[in-house]
Amino acid sequence: MTAYDSIFEYVNTLTIIDSHEHLPSWEHRRETETDILREYLAHYFSNDLMAAGMTFQQVEAIRDPGKPLMERWKAVEPYWKLARNTAYGRALDLTVRSLYGADRIDGSTVEGLNEAFVKTLAPGHSQYRKVLKEMSRIEYSVLDNDLDYDPTYFRTSFSIDNLIFFKNWKCLDDMECDTGICLTSFDDWLEACTLELDHACEQGAVALKLHAAYRRSLYFANTPYHEAEACFRNVLEQRKGPTWNPVLPQSTQAFQDYMLHYIMRYANQRGLTCQIHTGLQESGRNLIANSDPSLLSNLFIQYPNVKFDLFHIGYPYQHVMSALGKMFANVYLDMCWAHIISPAACINALDDWLDSVPVSKIIAFGGDYIIPDAVYAHQLMARRNISKVLAQKVEDGIFDLDDAKWMAKRMFYDNPKSIFETGK
Numbered sequence: 001m002t003a004y005d006s007i008f009e010y011v012n013t014l015t016i017i018d019s020h021e022h023l024p025s026w027e028h029r030r031e032t033e034t035d036i037l038r039e040y041l042a043h044y045f046s047n048d049l050m051a052a053g054m055t056f057q058q059v060e061a062i063r064d065p066g067k068p069l070m071e072r073w074k075a076v077e078p079y080w081k082l083a084r085n086t087a088y089g090r091a092l093d094l095t096v097r098s099l100y101g102a103d104r105i106d107g108s109t110v111e112g113l114n115e116a117f118v119k120t121l122a123p124g125h126s127q128y129r130k131v132l133k134e135m136s137r138i139e140y141s142v143l144d145n146d147l148d149y150d151p152t153y154f155r156t157s158f159s160i161d162n163l164i165f166f167k168n169w170k171c172l173d174d175m176e177c178d179t180g181i182c183l184t185s186f187d188d189w190l191e192a193c194t195l196e197l198d199h200a201c202e203q204g205a206v207a208l209k210l211h212a213a214y215r216r217s218l219y220f221a222n223t224p225y226h227e228a229e230a231c232f233r234n235v236l237e238q239r240k241g242p243t244w245n246p247v248l249p250q251s252t253q254a255f256q257d258y259m260l261h262y263i264m265r266y267a268n269q270r271g272l273t274c275q276i277h278t279g280l281q282e283s284g285r286n287l288i289a290n291s292d293p294s295l296l297s298n299l300f301i302q303y304p305n306v307k308f309d310l311f312h313i314g315y316p317y318q319h320v321m322s323a324l325g326k327m328f329a330n331v332y333l334d335m336c337w338a339h340i341i342s343p344a345a346c347i348n349a350l351d352d353w354l355d356s357v358p359v360s361k362i363i364a365f366g367g368d369y370i371i372p373d374a375v376y377a378h379q380l381m382a383r384r385n386i387s388k389v390l391a392q393k394v395e396d397g398i399f400d401l402d403d404a405k406w407m408a409k410r411m412f413y414d415n416p417k418s419i420f421e422t423g424k
């Protein structure tokens, strides 16, 4: 038996913790007016189809279950062929192979696959139980920001973006409604935010979550109270105006910076975990440099009791992540989403990390899917990637098989458990 076979055999038996998902928080909330093309192109691979030349409108048409399946398949097929090589594409083929017994999604299988897929939505069948528990052996998955969740499968994070950005005026209305605080000053806003954070902690959120890299730089300056207060006062003034006037993120930069530090002080006092999106932004057309995890360094220094769970191997900043994991005791390197972004990048990153960072800092898996079916393929790819890197280290004589297996369990189970279950 090779080192890989021995390690993978063990790794494949592990119960794991899934650090990040976007699945519907209760199975009955899954969309039912759907089919396999709509479901499987909800995200990720649809972006690779667009990178291969499809327009957004064409992808939208493929997602329309009101049109005949084969007609839509014919339209997507040339692009599917061009992008099938990516890990997003491979994950979907691995999904149908593992769940439905077809070799891959193509013109000869898609109708049969669709019939099998639609059956999994029938009342009385639990695809969550089958995929997440029985096949993937996931103890729990940490959902992205949904406090109303099925505890059989999930825990949750709490998004702090709503305390930092104003998408529209309704955000302020919602805050008043949620907290019962009438917003007449910046201090009112801070009090309302504290109540929201208290509520999330009481409801059992295992982490805070920051998505900000989709819309601004991850560098949050230390900003004086009076600058943030002036910003918020301006927002309140605009709110009084007769016309709807959206507040653009740039106009509230000082407010955003102050708020993030305010929330980090809260998290620091309680030893909370904060999950942060770093690296690749989904859906293309964005500024990758905004998501460089090294931009967060001032926070790592100022808030030593916060456990910073940095997402997505920071792709393509995975080697910057390595330095951060080495430099800061409170920085954790999370491979969620990354095994389907690029297995090669994950393997190279983990090879580097295991040479430079304590194994206790690495979190092996988070599915990051909207689609329950594909979580199985993703976690299998993760188990394979981690096993490959560990096997190479064993073959190089760096550590032995028992060490490798112990490290695998740390990364898949003990490490995520330690950061999600120790906050106050």
Ligand SMILES: [Zn+2]
Residues within 6 Å of the ligand: 020, 021, 022, 144, 368
């Ligand atoms: Zn995500």
